Amino acid sequence: MTAAPSSGAPLRELARAHGIAGDYTSDRGHRITVPADTLVAVLAACGVDAATPRAAREALEDRRAQAANRLLPPCVVNRAGTRLQLPLPQGAEAHVTLEDGGRVPLSGPLPPGRHVVQVRTAQRQESAPLLSVPDRIAVPQERGWGFLIQLYSVLSRRSWGMGDLADLADLAAWSGRALGADFVQLGPLHAVEPGPLPDPSPYRPSSRRFPDPMHVRVEAVPEYGYLRGEARHAADSRVARARALNDRVLRGDAFIDRETVRALKQQALRLVHEVSLPPGRRAALAAFTDREGQDLTDFATWCALAEVHGGAWRSWPVPLQDPRSAEVAAAREKLSAAVAYYRWLAWITDEQLAAAQQAATDAGMRIGLIHDLAVGVAPEGADAWTHQHCLASGMSVGAPPDDFNPHGQDWGQPPWRPDALAAEGYRPLAGLLRAGMRHAGALRVDHVMGLFRLWWVPEGRPPSEGTYVRYDAQAMLGVLLLEAHQAGVSVIGEDLGTVEAGVREELAARGVLGTSVQRFEYLGGSEGRHGPLPPRQWRTNCLATLTTHDLPTTAAWLSGEHIDLRSRLGLLTRPETEEKAQAAAERDGWLAELRRLGLLPDAEGEGEVVEGEGEVVALHRFLRRTPSRLLGVWLPDATGDRRPQNLPGTTTVHPNWRLPVADRTGRPVPLEELPGHPHVQAIARVFTAREPHRTKTEERDVRPGPCSS
16 A cells, blocks of 8 residues: 655645644643544545545545535534525525425524525525524523432342333432432433443443333333233243342342343343233324334344344445345345334333433422433444444544543544534434433533544554544534524533633533533642632532542542552552552542531531541532532442442453442442431432531632522
């Protein structure tokens, strides 16, 4: 193969024209030049040949010619309520067809929606999708608090070995009514692939468009009650096996075993699926199928094909790798029973999600469920098959080298192609956003900075040899705001880590809440760390928490157990004494701040709360003293758990994504015990009018008012 140009203006200008960075500034402020080989590989993933200097020049000329010849860009974005401004040729005529079918001229303001703009000249005409997006979306008007959970980890005594949607409804109903909580924030509930699970992480799904039926409570499906004879006996045997598995997890004798849980549920649900639906239920399924349309057909088809050919679609027979091929259509007909089954699974899962959100709002929650949108999907999964034309083949999303990881990160997920997504009018993105918002009061967007740019890593190369690819942020953000506006939900952006200048400000101006985590909130930033950031200096429009699923629990952080764990597993990058000294200094700095504010427990103690847990309560008091609009309590913090749900950088040495919520001794705490748990009650009191602890020092620091009325 001819070597790529090591330098040269055409290649780098071509890359820049496609939004590909030829250089970038590192987190330490150093200017890094991207290797030419990387630019060639990224351009190739976008369908552009730049393998030689001549190819790069010709591609650049073609790019310029195409831009000069277009009447319209691939997708037009406009702020709702304002007049659309388009540079039209002399004598051109233009109008807008609204999404409701109405037709209006360009001269007037446009309502929010997904419209079409059409331009005609004497020689030709063009049309393009027109996104009329709100200037900003509403943020919650009142302060609120709630629990942050990974649903699989919240088991009840009725679960099948992992937490499910009925458990979620019960948790929301209890915390809303008894504790005055306003929301429950979840980890992703996205669908995973059938068969063995290569990775239990909920952040590497097969599809972000549909939730996983693994979360269904089988007995809550109405048709379960109509099982008879051998079918009922077979279903009851699965229930018994699932309850035995559940008991082992709650005794602490086993970790959560997703594959076994899923196998038992699938066996039982196939029996339930055989029960005839009454007319009203049959009509509801038909309405759901019509509403979900081609997306559901594609997803159910992929699931049916994966049963036959395995979950890696690139290894399927070549004709089946194209979802629009005649061979796929024929296979869909042949596998119609399996396709119908997977459509039904999506429907009953959607029903139970709706029931959980209804339980939350019935309990008085102002927000209810906050769903989580993962940053990407598995490269061999359902979404990657369906939207392969919009994804960059041979590329993976990640992060450049920084202080968090000096080697950079490769997340193994294909990124959106900016050009293909624009050509589709951003419909694939809108579809998964709409699905995530359907049964929610808010949506958390993981790595929200990806709406602006993403770090692309060419396949087979280290993350350090990647580069940033820029997206049309006004379009990407506009789609997010339009879907949130139409669904009537709030949006929370996970904006932790390296964030490009101006991104947080732009998100805030458009009504997207940020994320603030105590472990990173320091004077001078998380790098400078000149002491804890005083509560009154925290952001107002954000969700504030003490920790996340990827960080140590607060109890472990306070005790230093997180360093011991990483030391035992050989994960430390510095001598253990240095790691412990730094961790102790950070902890002592925070404890000093708590003393300054008078937030630590009084001499008489905290009732039944054991020694050390008072500091966890005090940190939640600190959290409440910030002006942050939403305050999140990591449920394992409330029970005193010492174990991280996920330990980044590990796959087999730690039971990532498989731990039930536990107490400080590691004993699992079932949902039924949460109302009487003394530490849960102590933390809940912080966020209600019953919280008695307030001092003049903290009154001077900030006056946030109660979290709930």
